[in-house]
Amino acid sequence: MQDRKGLLLLLFVLLMSQSAVVAEDSLVVVMGSDSDVERLTREQVVHIFLGRFRRLPNGLTATPIDRPQDQSLMTDFYQLLVGKSPAEIRSYWSRLIFSGKTAPPRQAGSGQEVVRWLAETPGAIAYMRPDECPPQLRVVLRLGP
Amino acid sequence: MSQVIDIPLAAISRLAFACSALLLAPAATALEASLGSTDLSLRGFGTLGAARSTDGSAELVRDLSQPHGISDHWSLTTDSLFGLQVNARFSPELEAVVQAVTRYKYDETYNPDLSWAFLRLTPNPVLTVRVGRFGTEFYMLSDSRMVGYSYNTVRPPPDYYGTLPFNYLDGLDLAITHPFAGGLLTGKLFTGQSREQSPLGAPPDFDLNESLLIGGYLEYLDGPWQIRLGQTSVRFDNDLPLESFYQQLPKATADELRVKDQWSHFSSLGIVYDQGPFQSQLMLSKTDNEHGTFQDTWAGYLQLNYRIKDWTPFLGLSFATSDPKALSHPIPPVTDPYQLDFYSNQRTVFVGARWDFYRNVCLKAQVDVIRGSADSKFLYRYETEDWDGSMTIMSLALDFVF
Incomplete structure (x- = not known):
């Protein structure tokens, strides 16, 4: 009897998690078009944004940019990339920041600032919705359902 | 026993400070400023935690750096703490980090400790060097x-992390x-000296100052898997403050018990599997000692976490079990009870949940059911004759960062 209840609970939990993943739109990961990085794998983007390893295929140091002002975009990005909620990402960074490890991504105030930083900073990398991606940027990875 | 009740004036003012910081915290995310080309940030973290046990016959410590543990009345001392950290970034390659933490510590005060003060040099993404004071990495999560x-x-889990009184070291x-092979391989080496104290129930404390620490680990990360093998050795620079006891023993026996200039070795294996809402941790450690005082210990825990929206229930099992060193010159009526003071033999089932109800703030509730032998004493303080090795602990905590 107890076992069956446990099983039902587990099924319920699995269903909940499935429905949580389906909702997002697709996103693009972008860099400045003068960077000579053509494509990145999902794994490389995970390493860059989670501060594990920030060397680009061309040898430059990657500078990831977050968009805390646009919570729904940021939420979708980390959900699509690693299946994590904003609280889990903040918890992850609190461990690295307060143990004196890697720095978190740079925090951009607006979409315009992201575009400016991508143009100014070699190795800068950011994410956005496909319809807000200006032509001077290069898509290095697509994330989507 | 009234000591726990005596401390609180200082404690309460510190906690009031922590609480006011908490109220401010959600409003202010990390404060950031620039001075010339230097980026400065001020961040903080803290916990307001209350815990009690069902058993007044012993006090379980969170770790051996605290003089009192969890008793049979609700108390804020064990888990509450507050930390502030300043990062100064001089260039993308060079950063200075200074952190101070106030918590209930060895001398029953809340005097803040300078826990970190180091320079971090990252000349390229492959190499990182730190010089100064930074967290010890005996085990996978021990520096956070x-x-x-x-x-x-x-x-x-105290069964696993509780035996470590080392929080930071001065070194490199x-x-x-x-x-590497589709994943990421990290190797780390560290060395330095401890500057800390560990209380023994009554003053004087065990002075860890100038104890030498040398260690390293190898970590492999691939997709959801993270595996770490670690090894740290400590050479104590002082004996336990039990000189008059040692003096009464024959020299050969006392020398076997002295820890000064002797090594303790900590080996560990950590495996984390982290995929979407599911996260699990398996940690194992083995301690070996070249002296007859601290006992060779196996410890470990398995913890399973599953996030459902803002809730993360978790379930875990931890254990610690040790063996006294066989002495060449024992005096059983004296050395047996001495060695028994450092004995662990217990298992804990812990279950609870974390609720991320607000940005940068979470609430946790947890129950620990501990079953051990009556002589399992190392992680407890103030055992009475009624102590039977088993207790249940209830805990609540509010954690925040800014």
Whole structure:
């Protein structure tokens, strides 16, 4: 009897998690078009944004940019990339920041600032919705359902 | 026993400070400013935690750096703490980090400790060098034990992390990270000296100052898997403050018990599997000692976490079990009870949940059911004759970062 209840609970939990993943739109990961990085794998983007390893295929140091002002975009990005909620990402960074490890991504105030930083900073990398991606940027990875 | 009740004036003012910081915290995210080309940031973390046990016959400590543990009345002392950290970034390659933490510590005060003060040099993404004071990395998560917001339990499992009184060291570390076989391989080496104290129930404390620490680890990360093998050795620079006891023993016996200039070795294996809402941790450690005081110990825990929206229930099992060193010159009526003071033999089932109800703030509740032998004493203080090795602990915590 107890076992069956446990099983039902587990099924319920699995269903909940499935429905949580389906909702997002697709996103693009972008860099400045003068960077000579053509494509990145999902794994490389995970390493860059989670501060594990920030060397680009061309040898430059990657500078990831977050968009805390646009919570729904940021939420979708980390959900699509690693299946994590904003609280889990903040918890992850609190461990690295307060143990004196890697720095978190740079925090951009607006979409315009992201575009400016991508143009100014070699190795800068950011994410956005496909319809807000200006032509001077290069898509290095697509994330989507 | 009234000591716990005596401390609180200082404690309450510190906690009031922590609480006011908490109220401010959600409004202010990390404060950031620039001075010339230097980027400065001020961040903080803290926990307001209350815990009690069902058993007044012993006090379980969170770790051996605290003089009192969890007793049979609700108390804020064990888990509450507050930390502030300043990062000064001089260039993308060079950063200085200074952190101070106030918590209930060995001398029953809340005087803040300078826990970190180091320079970090990252000349390229492969190499990182730190010089100064930084966290010890005996085990996988041991340098973020104070940051409750970074994990789901109220406190790191005491069976596993509790025997470590070392939080920081003054020294140097060097880490190299490189892609390897589709994943990421990291190797790290560190060395330095401790500056800390460990209380023994009554003053004087065990002075860890100038104890030498040398260690390193190898970590492999691939997709959801993270595996780490670690090894740290400590050479104590002082004996336990039991000189008059040692003096009464024959020299050969006393020398076997003295820890000064003797090594303790800590080996560990950590495996983390982290996929979407599911996260699990398996940690194992083995301690070996070249002296007859601290006991050779196996410890470990398995913890399973599953996030459902803002809730993360978790379930875990931890254990610690030790063996006294066989002495060449024992005096059983004296050395047996001495060695028994450092004995562990217990298992804990812990279950609880974390609720991320607000940005940068979470609430946790947890129950620990501990079953051990009546002589399992190392992680307890103030055992009475009624102590039977078993207790249940209830804990609540509010964690925040800003």
